[in-house]
Amino acid sequence: MLNINGLKERETELINKLQSINTLEIARDAINGYSGVNKFGENNDVDAEEDLIIQGGTLTFSATADIDTLTSSVDTDTQSITIEGLAAGFISNTQTVNLTGNTPKLLNPPLIRADRMFNANSNNFDGDIYICINGASITAGVPQTASEIRNKIEAGDNQTLMGVYTIPAGKTGYLENYHVSMAKLSPATAIVCSLRTREFGGVFRVKDRGATATTGATSYIRDFKTPLVLAEKTDVKIVIDSVTASNTAVAGGFDIILVDN
DSSP: OOOHHHHHHHHHHHHHHHHHSOHHHHHTTOSTTEEEEEEEEEEEEEOSSEESBTTOSOOOOOSSSOEEEEEESSTTOOOEEEEEEEEGGGEEEEEEEEOOTTSOEEEEEEEEEEEEEEEOSSSOOSSOEEEEETTOOEETTEESOGGGEEEEEOTTTOBOOBOEEEOOTTEEEEEEEEEEEEEOOSSOOEEEEEEEEEOTTSOOEEEEEEEEETTSOSEEEEEEEEEEEEOTTOEEEEEEEEESSSSEEEEEEEEEEEEEO
16 A cells, blocks of 8 residues: 555656547557546526536536436437446446436436446437436426536537536546636626535635636636646536626536556
8 A cells, every 4th residue: 555655756757648648549548547627617697606618607526326318308309329427336337328318217327426428329319408417307308406406418519518527536636727718798898717525525625716708818727737636426517606797608627548557
């Protein structure tokens, strides 16, 4: 078993190796034990502190693997959809299923995180697609309680827009950068944003904070010369801490290199 000093030496060794690796080789899956994650999200109506998620508000994280229900707001949506997430134990899980319109479609296995969903078919989704917890209150394919929703695809996107990610079990994440941009023509507005992480069993901590405004730079970009080290099961999210005018649209994302432990 490595002691604390040994773990620090291992982290330093991996960071030095990351800085010398061609990320194209990681994207090509040409380096054993290394993979890349690009997460991006949008919140097109920020009024107060909110997460960078398309459904708006603040995401509720599941404590158990209770995420198992897929629905569409339009009953004609029967296309195949791929869900990338984490099953019990924070084990990576990808499954592709066929939607059943307004009728809930159950996943097997259920998930503790639903990091990404996308259209796996050649036909566009007609409605909004939701993934929510078991037993959620659903009317005509639409969850009625925001805290029961874990991710969403808006009609026309065919892909979730979620600036949130959780490091799978058996992996260490190295976050290299994140960015946030905003848009609102009138009235002029400004936002404060932050990158926050939560280690397993802990609380969310601010790891970086920035700001941008319509009367100046409309984007904030942070490149970490030394990547942030994220242990397995760590939650990462971009938060819009405050806005000076309601109904502000914000987009952003981050890049993580995953390394097998």
